[in-house]
Amino acid sequence: MLAKQQQYNVVIASFLGWTMDAFDFFLLIFVMGDIAKEFGSTVKVVSWAITLTLGLRVVGALLFGRLADRYGRKPVLILNVLTFSLLECASGFAPTLTAFLVLRALFGIAMGGEWGIGASLTMESIPAHWRGFVSGLLQSGYSFGYLLAALLFGVGFNTLGWRGLFIVAILPAFLVLYIRSKVSESPDWRTSRLASASREPRRPGGAHVSRYLYAIALMAAAATFSHGTQDLYPTFLRIQHGLSVHEVSVIAIVYNIGAILGCLSGGALSQWIGRRREIMLAAILAVALMPFWAISSGPLALAGTAFCMQFLVQCTFGTMPAHLNEISPRESRATFPGFTYQFGNFLAAGNATIQVMLAGKLQGDYGVAMALVAGAGAVAFALLAAFGPEAKEVRMMTDHSGDARPAAEPSP
Numbered sequence: 219m220l221a222k223q224q225q226y227n228v229v230i231a232s233f234l235g236w237t238m239d240a241f242d243f244f245l246l247i248f249v250m251g252d253i254a255k256e257f258g259s260t261v262k263v264v265s266w267a268i269t270l271t272l273g274l275r276v277v278g279a280l281l282f283g284r285l286a287d288r289y290g291r292k293p294v295l296i297l298n299v300l301t302f303s304l305l306e307c308a309s310g311f312a313p314t315l316t317a318f319l320v321l322r323a324l325f326g327i328a329m330g331g332e333w334g335i336g337a338s339l340t341m342e343s344i345p346a347h348w349r350g351f352v353s354g355l356l357q358s359g360y361s362f363g364y365l366l367a368a369l370l371f372g373v374g375f376n377t378l379g380w381r382g383l384f385i386v387a388i389l390p391a392f393l394v395l396y397i398r399s400k401v402s403e404s405p406d407w408r409t410s411r412l413a414s415a416s417r418e419p420r421r422p423g424g425a426h427v428s429r430y431l432y433a434i435a436l437m438a439a440a441a442t443f444s445h446g447t448q449d450l451y452p453t454f455l456r457i458q459h460g461l462s463v464h465e466v467s468v469i470a471i472v473y474n475i476g477a478i479l480g481c482l483s484g485g486a487l488s489q490w491i492g493r494r495r496e497i498m499l500a501a502i503l504a505v506a507l508m509p510f511w512a513i514s515s516g517p518l519a520l521a522g523t524a525f526c527m528q529f530l531v532q533c534t535f536g537t538m539p540a541h542l543n544e545i546s547p548r549e550s551r552a553t554f555p556g557f558t559y560q561f562g563n564f565l566a567a568g569n570a571t572i573q574v575m576l577a578g579k580l581q582g583d584y585g586v587a588m589a590l591v592a593g594a595g596a597v598a599f600a601l602l603a604a605f606g607p608e609a610k611e612v613r614m615m616t617d618h619s620g621d622a623r624p625a626a627e628p629s630p
Contacts, residue, residue, distance in 0.1 A: 227400040228343045229352055231393070232336035233359045235299055238390030239332045240363025241370075242306040242325070243271060245387060248371040248452050248466070249380035256380070257315040261453065262578075265570045267319055268449055271326035272441075273567035278330025279560035283553035291339035291404045291552060296394050298335060302328035303391035310384030330563075334556015337539040342406035342551065346611040347489070349544075354485020354536035361477035361532055364448070368474060372467025406551075426547045429607070430558060433542060436602045437562020440538070442569060442595025443501065444531050446588055447511075449570045450577075451524065454584035459515065469521045476525035477532040484536030493541040493610055494603045500533035501600035505593055512589035534599065544609040566595070 246253075246267060254264045278298075286294040305325040312318035337356060344352055370383060378386065455461045455469060480500075488496040504527060511523040542555035569591060576587035 224402045225344050225348075228340055228402065229355065231295075231397045231401045232340045233356055233362075234393050234396070235295065235332050235336045236356060236359035237362045237366070238299070238393060239302055239329050240360040241366045242302060242363075242387050242390065243329060244364045244367035245306075245370070245383050246271075246322070247449055248367065248470075249375070249383065250453060251456065252380045253315075253318065257318070259315055261457075262571070262574045263315070265450075265574055267322040268570045269567045270319060270323040271329065272445070272563045272569075274323050274326035274564075275330030275560040276557065276564040278327040279334050279556035280553065281327070282331025283334045283550075283556045286335045286338070286552035287407075287550055290407055291335055291342075292397065292401055294552075295332070295335045295339065295401075296397050298328060298331040299394050299397070300391055302332065303388055306390075307385050307388040310381040310387075330560045331556065333539075333559055334554075335552055337543055337555050338546075338552040339401075339404050341540060341543040342404040343402070346613065349540040349611065350489025350537070351482070351486045353488070353538070353540035354481045354483070356539045357485065357532065357535045357537075358478045358481035360535070361474045361481060361528070364477065365471060365474035368467050368470035372464060372471075375463060410549075426550075426554075429545065429547070430554070432602075432606055433545065433554070433558035434561045434565070436599070436606060437538075437542075437559050438565035439562070439595050439598035439602055440534065441563045441566035443504070443592055443599050444535060444595075445563075445566060445569045446573070446592030446595055447527055447531055450573050450584055450588060454588065455520065458582060458584045459520065461517065465517055469517065469524060472521045473524035473528040477528035480529035480532035481536035483529075484533030485540070486536075487533070488537035488540070488610075492608060493537045493544075494606060494608050496537050497534045497541075497603040498600045500530045501596045501603070504530040504534075505596045505600075508589045508593045508596070512585035514585075540610075541608070544612050545607050 250261050250264045250267075253259075253267075254261050257264075282294055282298050285297075302325060305321060305328055309318060309321045309325065312321055340352060340356060341349060370386065374383060374386070451473075452466050452470060455466045456463075461469070484496055484500060491499075507523065507526055507530065511527045514520050514523045538559070539555070542559060543551060546554040573584070573587045573591055576590065577584045580586055
């Protein structure tokens, strides 16, 4: 195991990487209407930028994950952060809507790589009894990124415009300096590379097909649930409720605070009651809240129900970095979590476009459209978690901290 300070550095770097990745992604959802106006298009057409980004994240997860399994977590994480930062900045210079959509597709490839690499690097570098809380902390980076995007939109949109917001997003590239100077390579990866000649032969890839298929289905349901409550919510506030830029920014800040608290609470709770039980509990409570969340009106009610909803959504996601790494095949731990996480997002990539079309059929009622899609995802997520495997605190190859169970296959 790494020294404690090195463990802290790994956690910080992976948290910041996912935060900046999400920050770059969520800037788009605040300005879809403005982009549509500049290019003489519609929100429905611009929403394809979200679909392309989410859909192509699976390509990045596979590409960067395979590179990280072969060449190490640290150098590939550096490459990944540089790539998504540069593509985000380039989006601000797009001369046409077609060019913008192409850049968002490429950004999706880069975005898809960070989560799996950062999660595997972290989970392989910390003691088993840290995993629940650190899992929630890592996943909360997604909500911190959303929060930063909301803040920048609130204070910078009137001055910078939508193009300026994307250009400013080059700043995450400076995270590379921290990773290069402070972060150590995964001890598990180093050990596995040195001992590769003497270790037991790898299983044929087909031996893990069922595990891949299960994790992909789990994450497709999770992404439908999560993105169903997030991606069109600012549009719902601005178009359906006529709220101002300032009001939307404040409400987004409020519900992202709820999301951050949810990640931390869910990750910690999963260390106590187990990964599957925690997912089921939060998803069922979210379904019960869904009708009130969809029909609420007025800034206070909207902010309150959004806070509670994102708390519950991210309670389920707070356990995912630990859960997917624990059920991962040993030899592909940088590939499996990121690939299944992002393939699930790929299968749910049409969420925003479907919700826009549903809202059109419901006389512009975005609230009900979001609830129908997100509710279906939440129910499926709870059921898949209930009947799936779990391997809480399974030992990861070189974890000799004494507080983990022996290495084992996930059990139902």
